[in-house]
Amino acid sequence: MMKTSFIRGIILVEMAGAILIGAAPHASAKEVKLEWEVVEGAIGYELRIERAGQELLRQRLSSAKWKGQLDPGICVFQVRGIDKVNKPGKWSELAPLVVMTTPPELDSPKDDAEFVFFNPNIGTTLRWKTAPNASKYAVEVKRGSESTYKGIIEGTQLDLGFLPPGEYEWTVKSVLEPPPGSPSSLHGRQWTSEASSVHEFTIEHRALGRPVPISPPALLPPPSSGRLTFRWRTVDGAEAYEIRIAKASDRDFSKAKAVFVSGTSNIFAISTEGGYKWTIRALANLDNDKKPRAVGPETISQFKLDRTAIFAEASGYLAFSLMTAPYTYEVISPAMGFRGSTSSSAMTLRLSAEYWFRPQLGLGLAGEDTTLLLNRQNFHRRTFEAVAKYRAGLNEDRYGWFIAPKAGFEGRQYLGLTPEVVSGEVQTTLHSETVTALGGAVGVDIRKQLTERWSLGTKFSYFIPLVLSGTNGGSLSGEASYRNVSFGAQGMYWFNRKWGVSAGGFVEKRSISYLPSGATVAEQISMDGAYFFGSVLYSFGQ
Numbered sequence: 001m002m003k004t005s006f007i008r009g010i011i012l013v014e015m016a017g018a019i020l021i022g023a024a025p026h027a028s029a030k031e032v033k034l035e036w037e038v039v040e041g042a043i044g045y046e047l048r049i050e051r052a053g054q055e056l057l058r059q060r061l062s063s064a065k066w067k068g069q070l071d072p073g074i075c076v077f078q079v080r081g082i083d084k085v086n087k088p089g090k091w092s093e094l095a096p097l098v099v100m101t102t103p104p105e106l107d108s109p110k111d112d113a114e115f116v117f118f119n120p121n122i123g124t125t126l127r128w129k130t131a132p133n134a135s136k137y138a139v140e141v142k143r144g145s146e147s148t149y150k151g152i153i154e155g156t157q158l159d160l161g162f163l164p165p166g167e168y169e170w171t172v173k174s175v176l177e178p179p180p181g182s183p184s185s186l187h188g189r190q191w192t193s194e195a196s197s198v199h200e201f202t203i204e205h206r207a208l209g210r211p212v213p214i215s216p217p218a219l220l221p222p223p224s225s226g227r228l229t230f231r232w233r234t235v236d237g238a239e240a241y242e243i244r245i246a247k248a249s250d251r252d253f254s255k256a257k258a259v260f261v262s263g264t265s266n267i268f269a270i271s272t273e274g275g276y277k278w279t280i281r282a283l284a285n286l287d288n289d290k291k292p293r294a295v296g297p298e299t300i301s302q303f304k305l306d307r308t309a310i311f312a313e314a315s316g317y318l319a320f321s322l323m324t325a326p327y328t329y330e331v332i333s334p335a336m337g338f339r340g341s342t343s344s345s346a347m348t349l350r351l352s353a354e355y356w357f358r359p360q361l362g363l364g365l366a367g368e369d370t371t372l373l374l375n376r377q378n379f380h381r382r383t384f385e386a387v388a389k390y391r392a393g394l395n396e397d398r399y400g401w402f403i404a405p406k407a408g409f410e411g412r413q414y415l416g417l418t419p420e421v422v423s424g425e426v427q428t429t430l431h432s433e434t435v436t437a438l439g440g441a442v443g444v445d446i447r448k449q450l451t452e453r454w455s456l457g458t459k460f461s462y463f464i465p466l467v468l469s470g471t472n473g474g475s476l477s478g479e480a481s482y483r484n485v486s487f488g489a490q491g492m493y494w495f496n497r498k499w500g501v502s503a504g505g506f507v508e509k510r511s512i513s514y515l516p517s518g519a520t521v522a523e524q525i526s527m528d529g530a531y532f533f534g535s536v537l538y539s540f541g542q
Contacts, residue, residue: 042081053181072101118294208296238282248275316355437465478513
């Protein structure tokens, strides 16, 4: 029979912890080997393993070792010898058996993560996944070589609070503690796993900038669709924007509903005329519920919806034009005993300007010099015009139709060209007499704005001569003086806010009939042509 003293003399090998070997056959179990000293007289052994007061294993063995599978955790075990008559000895004292769990897998921040905080009070939270049967976790955070946090916590996340800018690294170890029901000798003891992989992250602090509004402009017509687009420039770091719109008469934006936009534009249903104000600010560091943890300074802008805003106030342009025209020229001169007609060409240089000092009221000025070629001789005539214009939109769309009636005064020169007669013989050279007429000018311009840059328009003008000059006290006579009319079309294109071009054409009927002083029969001059022109445009004002 085996003596009790032999059983009491059992010495356990590596009783401070488990030996982990190879891969587990399932999710969390580990392969464990136990060995102990051979007991004299024992032909076998009985092994008992328990956890939290519950027996996990009781097994007879033929040798002083055991190999098996156990889930991670803290167990205790006992061994006793079996003598040759199959009588067991006394159990050894309980010894701890620690099947170490794996270190946790780090979740966030990811390795090499970069955080840009636009609010210095935003904290940093570490998160990791659970490790099998781990009761606590040992966390260490370093900034360079300095440890900024080191401690053991429950749960799988740690809120570090505010961290100054810099580069950080962190690791987590799994901690095993004896479960309830374990022997009192194990109470208060802890075992930690190897450290997890090291994750690094960087923290940077910045300030959110103010959004810069792009549209709507300060003054614009009510949109025909009833929908108005708001645009602004991107703010570095912004993840969203908050917009509030209120009437200009409202004291503040307390009644305005906040709208959150992820991009840099949004459409609102606004069509009522009046003054409005809107505020916009950048949002950043959104949480899981898309609520901002950082709010930038706000920008307040104003605009007004007014149907007269389709017209630009305090604006205008200069146009330098070159015009060419095939001409039909007819002169009836009883005083010279001549009546004849011919065809030729004309070249005109024209400088014109248009300025709108009110949204619907403007002034137009123009001066031109025309060169006619007849019988290889050059002749000049000049024209000056000053008119007031009133424009109105035929609809409220900024790309709509516009009409501008105009009225003013104009000065025109007419050329009376007749063959020179010397000693009763008709010469090849021409005699010219300039007749200047001053009178009223009326007309209408109609324009269609196609895009921001393109527009097409038509022009109608009528001249009523009232006063003559240069005819030795002559007076107007005959219906021919009342057929001064022109009609044309023009296309305009603006390269930018300052420069543009235009091209077009128009037909003109220009004639005058006058009675020279002392004459009984009227002189008559008719000059009809079809102009084709190109212009260079320069815009000034707003």
